[in-house]
Amino acid sequence: MRPQSLISRRVAAAAVSLVLAGGAAACAGPQSGEDTKDKGGNAVGAPGKPQKGGTLTILNAEPQSDFDPARLYTSGGGNIPSLVFRTLTTRNRENGAEGTKVVPDLATDTGRPNADATEWTYTLKDGLKFEDGTPITTADIKYGIERSFAAELSGGAPYLRDWLVGGEKYQGPYKDKKGLDSIVIPDAKTIVFKLRKPEGDFPFVATQTQFVPVPKAKDTGVKYEEHPISSGPYRVVSNKNDGERLSLERNPHWDPKTDEERKAYPDKVEVYSGLDSAVINQRLSTSAGPDSAAVTTDTNLGPAELAQIGSDKALADRVGTGHFGFTTYLAFNPKVKPFDNIKLRQAISYAVNRTSVVNAAGGSTLAEPATTFLPEQKVFGYTPYDHFPAGPSGNAQKAKELLKEAGYPDGITVTLTHSTQQNRQTSPEVATAVQQGLAAAGITVKLQGLENGAFNEARWDVKKTPGFFISRWGADWPSGGPFLAPIFDGRQIVTNGSNYNHAQLNDPAVNKEIDEINKLTDQSAAAQRWGALDRKIGEQALDVPLFHPVYKRLVGKSVKNVVISDWTGVLDVSQVSVK
Template structure:
């Protein structure tokens, strides 16, 4: 998740935990052109309208207010109620990484230097009560997301909009709005930015861009019955999203919405369930569970072993969808702490890593894909293959020892690896132990420092107390190299009095300048190439050791049809599902 301001610090841990709820990762096809996640054995036949779709989740769909929701959290249930200026393309695999129009007629029209973006609304847009949607509603919806009592959403606009850094929302100063959001008429909206942002269309997919009519705003209570602009409306919200019931919004016009299919008549979201219970219910598929899915719970190694992998011979295997989300798990160095201030020590550790044992610790070869690049292996991110410190499948302890000798440690050295004690197969004790054993073969003694997950996150993102060596992970809010590389390696984003994501505290003028140059590009294909080249260049400094890129394996009920899993979210797209 890209974090650019101190106001977003609490969001980070929450969004990460929601994205990885359930925790299991799975490797998909090696061929990037064959990364569709559709479950081949899901119920056959053409999808039809009608029926009730049940959603079984671990995490509650809490804070159901477009200002407070974080796009990457809580699956994609919010997209059924809240439409935005743009949205993700609802297709399988790589095709799903594209941004497309939603409420707007296009993905936005930039000025010459991408510091100003203009959008025009489609005709025929209306809320669930029949009132027309206007650009004033979108402007107000964005402005209320700046209010402290409605915090929790993505932080980009606070950093990007002119005046956004000091704006406190419309509930103060007599309802003052943001001058950098202009609405010359009911169908036109213009955004003025502090700096060029060629990827603004991606940010316009965030729920903060959902329209909210000022006359219907009830502040913190709005989540109880938000006004729908999408195909479904909220008819019940119990225990802050623990039980959410959605029914058709009869005022939604499918002619204005090419992305959402909206097949079921009713969607029943049940949350707060144990992951094992969810997977058991989906596996058994009895009663209403036959038409059930999950948007946040993965299958684990033991469950996958029982299911098997042959969809032709095993009906259950045919109901497993594979998703690829932009994420990297890695070893992080803090070069401000000895001996990690010595590049040769960092290189030695890079050579010593046994990725086979790391993959096994993450659940086995069926559940993790070894990585040597920071960027995920997807074209949209600009992935450029490289392996600056080739260790093979099992590490190269001899090369590591040679580098340690050159670094002044001919007899090896002792270091500490900080990790989380949470059993999430990401920064877990099992992965830490695999690293410990691999480095031992190179003469490096590793002491493991396991911390409770909240304490771990607090320590690893604290610039003043960042450990010298720790397990970490990073995911992108949209499929681009920008949300990956900028927060981790842009020196201007170093935060010394709060949460800091630039763990290496790298402040290289050349890297900063290249990030700015890429941000000016509205040609996303060209931008992707530049992000990939920058990733490769930064990788030469051994500021981290990529370990694996996780994906997802999730089960659907036996009556579920039209499973679509894009590389944008890595999870089943609820807007495409049919149960008849």
């Protein structure tokens, strides 16, 4: 997953930064006039029935750059791309766990697999049109996928390169006019994908922007991002400074009868980016003028802001709470001594003071302590376990006993590498909290802080990976597969690029189980297997889960119909009303 505020790269991509692939018809979001509630059961946003009209303002810190479906990553830019782009499938636009389901979008269902899930077939709905009124066909979807393979349009999720037959060699339509034989279009409404191996999670991948239809005649290559052709409820009017200032207005050829997910209440959407986070939250709090109809898709509230809001009920009623599949953890590289000693890894696992770590991450309102690698959501396959019960503040006595068994009766000094970026996840404050907790058990921790770019380079380079460091992982969709496979599948160890299997675990039994689960198209059955695998891997003490983040975001005082799913953890801009 991509290492950014929420989300996922090679599942960050191979995600930071999820669910039941069924054939059920798309479910609508909250019904008109229904109060939207956060995970605590509290109503969020302005009361009253949502109405069409008005202008939605989005205030963000990060620009919505690379606004080309080939270059966008699943979680990038919050929900903004889904206002313009539609895909074969999409996420269910509902609150909480219901929002982790895959539902049809351009397709009539979530996909029809063959017996071993190596082939998936989709049929397009009737009446689909681009912003210029021309019909959307499967040829447009095939071309949109193929152009995502072009080197000049890199940046999107990598799954299709790994999954499609011939995908690893294909260079895109600008170099290879023939196209991918593994994407078959028998007719204008049918498309078939032929995979190298079983992939029960394919309906989740079909939600990604690489599946956005692109008319070949309108493709302008690297300039396409300036005016991509809309298949969704809004079209791009202007795109300035690579997404820093983005203006959207209604697409007159979008038919809501073909789209049960996007409500598209506002007439216009104005995106302002490159803003300071404190300024964003202050503007949302004050809600003056256009800011009363404003939201953010990338800026969280901090501890100090939450403390201030807590004493103001009117403001508190405008704070939405979100959960995204994400884990911050201590990572070990057993190839580096002394971390090849499992007794030492176990000692560290017992010594961690999670209360101090959670406080360093913003407190219990913004972080939930973790003892499992998988997030605490059923859809991932969450199975409770705590192989090294440290309690809230660490078990120093048990850690000392294991240190003695490891050959360090007088304690040991180790180095913990972390990022110097203030992100409340791998920050110096979190590192210091770990340091203090381990000190009680006789483990002296020297902190090595690296600038974020250097930190990522170190932890992802298999030749440079430190023996002990703080890492984080988020899934590109709500399933155990994109959470566990990149971190623990030995075949995903990358020796000449970004490697996420920090422990370099290459256990044939683990690899085989991953393959077996990937064959399952019953996501409930798959989730149970992912949870069991997480529990089994956890016995090896290859990591120490620390916490799962919680997202708290403020909306303007006129914003209604706040929907926050467990897929993204943030407000869904396709659902809000500002009148």
